[in-house]
Amino acid sequence: MSLPEPTFDYEACLTRCAQGDQQALRVLYDQESARLLGVAKRIVGDNALAEDIVHDAFIKIWARANSYDSSRGSARGWIFSVTRHLALNFIRDNANHALADELDHESMADQASPGIADSFEYRARSGRIYTCLEQLEPARRNCILHAYVDGYSHAQIAQKLGTPLGTVKAWIKRSLLALRECMG
Amino acid sequence: MxxxxxxxxxxxxxxxxxxxxxxxxxxxxxxxxxxxxxxxxxxxxxxxxxxxxxxxxxxxADAQTPSPFLWRRVQRSINSSLQQGSSTAATSWWNLLPLWRSLAASGIAATLVLAAVLLLRNAPLNETAYLVVLVAPQDKAPGWVIQTSNRQEIQLIPLGVAEVPRDKALEFWTKGEDWQAPVSLGLVKPGQKLSISLDKLPPLAPNQLFELTLENPNGSPTGKPTGPIQFIGRAVKVI
Known part of the structure; x- marks a missing residue:
């Protein structure tokens, strides 16, 4: 299955977790751990680290299930947000080290193929966000995707695309505004 | 513009x-x-x-199957925090997961907290007592305990002497779950034991947030926490 089952009751799982039902956490794990690991792996880049992130995410989901508030968003969205932000915190907290590696790596890549405009292998799907992303220029769309999916900082995106940092920041800012307008 | x-x-x-x-x-x-x-x-x-x-x-992001060990690790982590107190059905202070989770980092502090809790248990039985363990946000090391046997007065007890830069001060804050913003309970010196009256505030409630932030020597200029959180914890009811 590549798409989440529409019938799966994430919220009921969280309610049961909040009541201390470990089986519910297991059900949630079976349902989403592979997708969550995929999300974490893209951001932290390393298998073992990504598993650490998913481990911490499930501990947090278990411990904080009682604080999940359905008026703030879907239960599935919540568990993805928990995982993504753990991964983002990790790479940002270790930014100096990771960024140096990345810049070394990228500057070599740039010499080989400078200014790749369509660097993000992008798979359009049916959701609203994809309709709106389609309306952005490819380079700007890539900025958004590299940031959200790869966890790249402004500086990393600038390196990756061979575009000045200020331009990348402005593109992202305007693209987010455009998405906001398009999606409501 | x-x-x-x-x-x-x-x-x-x-x-x-x-x-x-x-x-x-x-x-x-x-x-x-x-x-x-x-x-x-x-x-x-x-x-x-x-x-x-x-x-x-x-x-x-492509889904990626986790190693078979990952679930076992998750399960072990959860069970090790559960083991601390699963033998009694009634909710008691020794059965409060958030408390034990926050203490897992430090056995010594746990002993101190235990002592504080035992003291509390001598409080008059008709009063609801609360306990707050304030931990450092990064490593979860406990730094202060708040105890109370009366919802209008709390005691802040240091577990050690917190390090504060020379040009900064620790400011003590609280926020109930349905409050709009935190309220300052004043400045606290590292290592100082303090009794604070809450008579201008609503009675202490479960889950009420307490924190110590790093502020200017005269306290936060805005009346709201502005500096980094040094210690943070929530009130749990002790039955």
């Missing part, structure tokens, strides 16, 4: 929320957003909106 917007205008809040969710903020900016979300419903709502808008982009 056709329009002047302050840093707290809806446009700025939405921009900050969008870059927080997108992931482009620095570690420090991310920390600030997380802290502000706790007290600013507008920012929280803006972040929730962006989480919802961008969620589908998680589909761009």
């Amino acid at each position: 056709s329009k002047v917007t302050g840093s707290n205008s809806p446009e700025n809040i939405d921009e900050l929320a969008s870059e927080y969710v997108l992931g482009t903020l620095s570690a420090q900016q991310r920390n600030e957003v997380r802290k502000r979300m706790a007290t600013e419903p507008e920012l929280r709502a803006a972040v929730d909106g962006w989480e919802r808008r961008l969620l589908e982009l998680t589909e761009q």
